[in-house]
Amino acid sequence: MTAATHSSLFPQVPESADAVLDGLDPEQREVATALHGPVCVLAGAGTGKTRAITHRIAYGVRAGILQPASVLAVTFTNRAAGEMRGRLRQLGAGGVQARTFHSAALRQLQYFWPKAVGGELPRLLERKIQLVAESAARCRIRLDRNELRDVTSEIEWAKVTQTVPADYPAEVAKSHRDAPRDTAEISQIYAMYEQLKRDRSVIDFEDVLLLAVGILQDRHDIADQIRSQYQHFVVDEYQDVSPLQQRLLDLWLGDRDSLCVVGDASQTIYSFTGATPDHLLNFRTRHPGATVVKLVRDYRSTPQVVHLANGLLSQAHGRAAEHRLELISQREAGPEPAYSEYADEPAEAEGTARRIRDLIAAGVPAGEIAVLYRVNAQSEVYEQALADAGVPYQLRGAERFFERQEVREAGIALRGAARAGGNDALLDDAGDLPSQVRAVLSTKGWTTEPPAGSGAVRDRWESLAALVRLAEDYVRVKPEATLSDLVAELDERAAAQHAPTVQGVTLASLHSAKGLEWDAVFLVGLTEGMMPITYAKTDEQVEEERRLLYVGVTRARLHLSLSWALSRSPGGRASRRPTRFLNGMRPGSVAPGARGAGGGGGIERGAGRRKRRGPVLCRVCGKTLTDAGEMKLMRCEDCPSDMDEALYERLREWRSEQAKELGQPAYCVFTDKTLMAIAEAVPGSEGELAQISGVGGRKLERFGADVLVICAGQEVGEGDEED
Numbered sequence: 001m002t003a004a005t006h007s008s009l010f011p012q013v014p015e016s017a018d019a020v021l022d023g024l025d026p027e028q029r030e031v032a033t034a035l036h037g038p039v040c041v042l043a044g045a046g047t048g049k050t051r052a053i054t055h056r057i058a059y060g061v062r063a064g065i066l067q068p069a070s071v072l073a074v075t076f077t078n079r080a081a082g083e084m085r086g087r088l089r090q091l092g093a094g095g096v097q098a099r100t101f102h103s104a105a106l107r108q109l110q111y112f113w114p115k116a117v118g119g120e121l122p123r124l125l126e127r128k129i130q131l132v133a134e135s136a137a138r139c140r141i142r143l144d145r146n147e148l149r150d151v152t153s154e155i156e157w158a159k160v161t162q163t164v165p166a167d168y169p170a171e172v173a174k175s176h177r178d179a180p181r182d183t184a185e186i187s188q189i190y191a192m193y194e195q196l197k198r199d200r201s202v203i204d205f206e207d208v209l210l211l212a213v214g215i216l217q218d219r220h221d222i223a224d225q226i227r228s229q230y231q232h233f234v235v236d237e238y239q240d241v242s243p244l245q246q247r248l249l250d251l252w253l254g255d256r257d258s259l260c261v262v263g264d265a266s267q268t269i270y271s272f273t274g275a276t277p278d279h280l281l282n283f284r285t286r287h288p289g290a291t292v293v294k295l296v297r298d299y300r301s302t303p304q305v306v307h308l309a310n311g312l313l314s315q316a317h318g319r320a321a322e323h324r325l326e327l328i329s330q331r332e333a334g335p336e337p338a339y340s341e342y343a344d345e346p347a348e349a350e351g352t353a354r355r356i357r358d359l360i361a362a363g364v365p366a367g368e369i370a371v372l373y374r375v376n377a378q379s380e381v382y383e384q385a386l387a388d389a390g391v392p393y394q395l396r397g398a399e400r401f402f403e404r405q406e407v408r409e410a411g412i413a414l415r416g417a418a419r420a421g422g423n424d425a426l427l428d429d430a431g432d433l434p435s436q437v438r439a440v441l442s443t444k445g446w447t448t449e450p451p452a453g454s455g456a457v458r459d460r461w462e463s464l465a466a467l468v469r470l471a472e473d474y475v476r477v478k479p480e481a482t483l484s485d486l487v488a489e490l491d492e493r494a495a496a497q498h499a500p501t502v503q504g505v506t507l508a509s510l511h512s513a514k515g516l517e518w519d520a521v522f523l524v525g526l527t528e529g530m531m532p533i534t535y536a537k538t539d540e541q542v543e544e545e546r547r548l549l550y551v552g553v554t555r556a557r558l559h560l561s562l563s564w565a566l567s568r569s570p571g572g573r574a575s576r577r578p579t580r581f582l583n584g585m586r587p588g589s590v591a592p593g594a595r596g597a598g599g600g601g602g603i604e605r606g607a608g609r610r611k612r613r614g615p616v617l618c619r620v621c622g623k624t625l626t627d628a629g630e631m632k633l634m635r636c637e638d639c640p641s642d643m644d645e646a647l648y649e650r651l652r653e654w655r656s657e658q659a660k661e662l663g664q665p666a667y668c669v670f671t672d673k674t675l676m677a678i679a680e681a682v683p684g685s686e687g688e689l690a691q692i693s694g695v696g697g698r699k700l701e702r703f704g705a706d707v708l709v710i711c712a713g714q715e716v717g718e719g720d721e722e723d
Contacts, residue, residue, distance in 0.1 A: 014091060016062065017062035020058045020062055020091055021055065027052075028048055031055075031056050031293050031295070032059045034056070034260075035066065037257055038258075038287035038291070039290065040260075040287075040293075041263075042263070042293070042295070042323070042325060043262055043263070044298060044325040045264065045550075045551070045554035046298040046299055046301055047295035047296060048295065048297075049236070049295060051087075052295065054084060057071055057073060057088060057096055058091035058093040061095075062091075062092055066232055071097065073096060074098075074235050074236070075099075076101070077515070081098045084098040084236070086492075097230075101209065101248065105209050105212035106124070108226060112219075115222070122201045122202055124202070124203060124204075125204045125205075128155070128156075128204045129148060129152050131197070132155065132193055136151070136192075139185070147180055151180060154168075154180065155189075155193060157272065157274050158190060159206035159207075159210065159244070160206055160242040161242065161243055161274045162210075162243055165188075165194065166187065168186060168187040169184060176541075178535050209248055212248055213244065223251060223254065227253075230252060232260075233252060234260045234262070236263075237262070237263060238283075239275070239277040239280045241276070242275055246279050259287075261279075261280065261283060265320035265323045266321075266324050266325065267514070267547060268547060269510075269514065277319075277320055281320070294325060296328055297328055298327040298328060298330060299330050300517055300554070301327075301329060302331050302332070302557070303329040304333065304560075305329075305334070305337065305553065305560050308585060309327060309550055309553045310327055312549060312550045313546075313550060315581070315583075316546055316547075317539065317668060318671075319667070320543070321543070322672070337560040337561070337562060338561045339562050340563040341564060341578070343567065343574065344565050344571075345381055346569075348565040349385035349524075350385050352382065352385065353385040353388070354389065356389070359520055360391065364559070366391065366504050367506075368520065369506070369519065370505065371505065371506070372521060372552050372555065373507075373508075373510070373525050374510060374531055392505065393505040394462070394506055395507050396507065396508030396513065402493070402494040404463055406444065406463050406464060407463050414440055414486070414490070415487050417436070418482070418484040418487045437467065445461060446461065447461070450465070466503070470486075471486055474489060510523075510551060511548070516555060519557050520556065520561075521553075523553070523562045524563050526578060526582065527565065527578060527579060528576065528578070528579060530579075531579040532545035532546070532579070532580075564576065564579070618634070618639055633673060643679045644682060651710055654706060654716060655670055670699070674694030678711070683708065689704055689708060
């Protein structure tokens with residue numbers, strides 16, 4: 001680890017407001033200095049969005065424009081909120097509240113409940129699954145363990161979409177969800193669950209938001225009190241807000257517009273929980289005067305990884321795809337992504353473990369490697385393979401670092417040694433701070449060499465080793481630091497949930513990997529039926545699966561491996577196929593819609609990729625375009641349009657008829673942006689039509705003649721009888 005890296009772990013607080021802006025790129029600086037009015041930051045993966053928004057808050061506070069107590073920064077996980085609090089503290093803006101939606105709402109409920117309702121707030125139900133099981137039993141409906149988990153998730157979805165039990169069946173049909181049981185049965189269980197909660201005076205996490213919304217709607221005095229405290233809002237991961245969270249945010253805001261939202265529609269992967277990117281995509285419509293900044297400089301991944309990520313989205317469809325961001329890597333070139341095909345799943349796991357062992361031997365830390373899969377049930381074979389290869393690993397989603405028993409015990413021991421000071425015989429000959437920490441933790445199980453194999457003993461050692469490394473990093477930045485200083489730092493990190501890295505390969509589902517990054521990422525099990533998952537039936541569901549793979553790809557900084565197995569078990573029939581999402585990118589595959597390709601393999605790695613283009617400029621103002629939809633129009637969305645409105649409407653009517661005949665959504669024929677581009681260009685020949693982004697060879701062949709007829713002002717089919 002370099003000295004620069006060490007100083008980044010414990011950076012010095014900037015001396016002034018202007019110093020907060022040092023090191024930001026032009027777009028990040030634009031975000032940081034946009035302190036008034038609504039602001040929308042469209043931030044691609046790896047573009048430094050957290051850096052941009054924390055520096056924005058810190059700059060506002062340090063410049064005296066924002067009062068720390070008047071700012072509420074909201075995100076979706078405790079880990080992300082903890083990271084944000086830690087960064088703000090390091091930037092000299094420690095008084096700012098950074099919380100999850102649930103945490104902020106619960107805090108307000110606890111404070112205002114006696115005034116709004118009277119008495120104490122009902123007890124919070126930590127785990128609703130047991131109460132759902134009892135509700136099902138009372139309804140005489142048998143649920144196995146998996147069904148119980150799925151029905152619980154359905155109840156959560158219903159509540160965040162503000163769907164009452166009686167309306168649940170209709171809403172499921174309307175949203176094309178695949179319910180795990182008969183919708184009437186789930187409706188019955190849901191109603192019983194709500195009744196049992198009322199009878200026992202308990203609330204669940206979704207109730208926290210619902211009750212907060214109810215109080216703010218009914219009690220204007222309380223709403224005014226909250227609005228007088230919080231006057232500036234920042235919402236991270238805005239593409240993941242649910243209708244209920246948006247309602248709460250609207251009530252917090254009132255009629256003000258001091259709101260900054262940050263998100264990326266291409267990373268919308270939680271729609272099954274009620275999340276929707278519509279609020280992000282409609283932000284400029286709701287706030288016409290909003291400042292919009294796009295972050296597309298990718299500091300995380302190499303050009304090779306970014307190229308694959310951009311390629312995945314270039315084949316996407318739907319509204320989120322129209323607003324995709326074309327990332328531009330800022331890193332040096334690295335290795336090409338590796339594609340591996342295996343005979344069966346155990347062979348895939350063993351091959352992955354071997355490659356991981358080779359990477360570790362080559363100097364890549366185990367903690368900088370991840371194996372990502374579609375569903376948690378896939379982890380077992382990789383746990384076994386890594387254990388057999390002698391590679392330490394950790395399962396993502398396990399206990400939080402500072403809540404682990406060994407970490408709590410180590411903290412108590414370090415605190416006791418710090419209080420004893422020179423009276424602790426253990427520290428007499430220890431020497432510097434890291435040596436003192438090693439001496440104390442050696443009484444708790446830390447040794448200079450890790451224990452053999454994996455399991456609980458190794459997990460305990462890894463936790464203690466992480467604390468030793470933290471002490472080593474700390475003393476490099478603060479050479480005079482004492483054990484008391486380190487204990488204070490640990491307390492602050494625990495409060496902010498800013499855990500040191502545990503040195504083990506991470507095993508995680510793609511969903512739980514969101515927001516994380518590693519030097520090396522192995523995406524495994526990439527077969528049809530798993531990616532996209534079997535139950536992704538609609539076009540919208542399949543596109544979300546593509547975005548999930550995109551999130552997986554963009555977790556990698558340098559090394560990226562993608563693999564699949566042709567059968568589940570050794571000796572099984574090789575009936576599986578690699579995911580369609582890699583068609584045209586993996587060796588031996590053909591891009592969707594490509595013609596004239598020979599059968600079989602033979603396509604070299606890298607074939608079928610799009611040629612690199614120079615910057616696309618707005619034909620009205622000359623500004624460089626980065627938004628995919630604007631690149632399609634060849635102009636900024638805000639620049640004046642010379643579109644033929646009547647032609648556009650005729651094209652929309654024609655598209656609607658085509659979609660009905662094909663039994664597909666309208667965007668599968670042409671997206672709105674493509675129709676707008678056609679109506680602006682009014683092509684007169686196939687060659688001119690082919691130049692418009694979104695009109696590929698297949699669509700030109702299928703729809704080109706009709707489009708040209710409409711552009712010529714004629715009716716489709718006109719003159720056919722005379723022929």
